[in-house]
Amino acid sequence: MPAKSVNDIVALCKRRGFIFTGSEIYGGLGGAYDYGPYGVELMRNIRNAWWNSMIYARNDIEGLDAALISNRLMWKYSGHEGSFSDPLVECKKCGARMRQDKMKDPTKCDNCGSTEITEPRAYQLMMGLSIGAMADGAINAYLRPETATTTYVNFKNVLDSKPHKLPFGIAQIGKAFRNEISPRGFVFRMREFEQAEMQYFVNPADDEKYFEYWKKTRLAWWTDKLGIPAEKLRFLPHVKLAHYAKAAVDIEYAFPDGFDEVEGVHNRQDFDLGSHTKAQNEFKLSAKVLENKDSTTKLSYSDAQSGENFIPYVIETAMGVNRAMLAVMIESYDEEDLGDGKSRTVLKLKPWLSPVKAAVIPLVRNVPEIVDLSNKIVDELRNLGIGKIELENSGNIGKNYRRHDEIGTPVCVTVDHQTLEDGTVTIRYRDSMEQERIKTNEVAKKLLEIVKQ
Numbered sequence: 037m038p039a040k041s042v043n044d045i046v047a048l049c050k051r052r053g054f055i056f057t058g059s060e061i062y063g064g065l066g067g068a069y070d071y072g073p074y075g076v077e078l079m080r081n082i083r084n085a086w087w088n089s090m091i092y093a094r095n096d097i098e099g100l101d102a103a104l105i106s107n108r109l110m111w112k113y114s115g116h117e118g119s120f121s122d123p124l125v126e127c128k129k130c131g132a133r134m135r136q137d138k139m140k141d142p143t144k145c146d147n148c149g150s151t152e153i154t155e156p157r158a159y160q161l162m163m164g165l166s167i168g169a170m171a172d173g174a175i176n177a178y179l180r181p182e183t184a185t186t187t188y189v190n191f192k193n194v195l196d197s198k199p200h201k202l203p204f205g206i207a208q209i210g211k212a213f214r215n216e217i218s219p220r221g222f223v224f225r226m227r228e229f230e231q232a233e234m235q236y237f238v239n240p241a242d243d244e245k246y247f248e249y250w251k252k253t254r255l256a257w258w259t260d261k262l263g264i265p266a267e268k269l270r271f272l273p274h275v276k277l278a279h280y281a282k283a284a285v286d287i288e289y290a291f292p293d294g295f296d297e298v299e300g301v302h303n304r305q306d307f308d309l310g311s312h313t314k315a316q317n318e319f320k321l322s323a324k325v326l327e328n329k330d331s332t333t334k335l336s337y338s339d340a341q342s343g344e345n346f347i348p349y350v351i352e353t354a355m356g357v358n359r360a361m362l363a364v365m366i367e368s369y370d371e372e373d374l375g376d377g378k379s380r381t382v383l384k385l386k387p388w389l390s391p392v393k394a395a396v397i398p399l400v401r402n403v404p405e406i407v408d409l410s411n412k413i414v415d416e417l418r419n420l421g422i423g424k425i426e427l428e429n430s431g432n433i434g435k436n437y438r439r440h441d442e443i444g445t446p447v448c449v450t451v452d453h454q455t456l457e458d459g460t461v462t463i464r465y466r467d468s469m470e471q472e473r474i475k476t477n478e479v480a481k482k483l484l485e486i487v488k489q
């Protein structure tokens with residue numbers, strides 16, 4: 037059974053070192069979280085699962101890692117400076133501030149139920165920066181609120197350095213910052229978060245085909261790579277589209293409190309490259325864009341066959357990595373009744389997502405031969421290059437199993453006196469709790485098979 041409440045995950049995250057409140061010892065800071073020893077591993081494994089599917093498994097997508105701080109003009113022409121705002125309302129009674137579009141009932145305060153609510157006003161979501169000695173506190177740059185725009189402005193750089201025919205994509209994973217009015221839901225809505233976004237550049241005639249293709253491909257990734265059952269995911273098409281979008285759909289996961297967005301797939305037409313290109317008048321743009329007098333580069337594509345020079349359309353896939361990790365933890369969380377009043381908490385993660393791939397436990401710690409052999413097995417498993425392998429030399433075996441169940445370690449390998457006699461170790465499987473003795477020299481092969489699952 038998956039977690040019944042996000043609170044189960046919050047408690048596990050703190051107890052076992054996945055996620056801590058940001059600036060905790062100074063009272064915290066709303067919307068900022070720190071990822072601990074196992075959280076960083078799980079995040080890294082999710083990122084890798086995405087990067088492997090987007091880049092390594094294909095010929096048509098390149099990677100990029102753009103700066104987090106960017107020239108103000110970029111956000112002027114992307115439309116973020118002018119309109120990246122949420123409708124903010126305030127409760128006159130309790131002072132709570134809320135996003136009107138996310139309220140349970142827009143006529144009543146979410147916090148105290150009062151109907152005395154102010155008129156909505158636009159609230160700038162980007163975090164402004166004052167960069168350089170001459171800035172004097174004035175905003176002259178922004179932290180990026182998404183990775184996508186920094187991809188569009190690099191369209192020509194990537195294409196010139198690595199030629200591609202349409203369709204092709206550029207993918208980025210990185211931090212984004214939004215001055216969210218009300219961060220909530222643990223890491224669901226934060227002010228500093230991480231996105232994995234891919235912009236797929238297509239011939240305008242092919243946009244609908246690739247929009248459908250990416251919807252299907254991304255949904256399949258959530259089930260195949262993250263292990264989320266298909267019935268816990270759904271598409272929610274946007275009814276009210278942004279002015280530049282031709283179609284948009286959210287991929288939603290069934291969180292304990294209901295379905296909510298984890299990823300978006302959008303047909304953005306030629307809005308983005310069209311907004312940032314030089315010489316906009318040379319192109320027949322479908323989207324309405326702000327006149328750009330500052331760009332120094334044409335962001336167009338020349339079709340060698342037709343001789344046409346045009347602005348490609350963009351199909352975007354935009355995933356929140358933190359939300360993906362939250363969904364994965366909720367889904368793999370289980371509290372098992374073991375009978376006799378005993379129970380265990382276990383994270384039944386897909387092994388390639390597990391923060392620790394295997395724990396090696398010397399059963400007796402004052403016998404140097406057992407400790408040496410354990411270290412040798414650890415070294416051999418580390419050489420596989422599959423991730424974190426832990427040597428457990430504290431606590432008793434029961435406590436070690438419990439800890440590794442809770443962080444989702446797929447196997448524990450125990451070395452004991454018998455190992456010295458017959459060269460076998462005990463391997464214990466997380467999900468079934470079954471144990472078997474296998475030859476020490478078979479452990480690496482076995483682990484490789486398991487982490488592929």
Ligand code: ATP
Nearest residue numbers: 216224225226229231297298299300354355356359
């Ligand atoms: P929302 O409607 O929830 O504010 P959005 O539609 O603005 O999200 P996008 O701009 O499409 O989101 O960003 C893509 C993904 O980034 C989202 O699907 C989500 O997983 C993640 N994301 C967006 N905002 C946040 C946030 N404040 N905290 C954590 N993840 C976020």
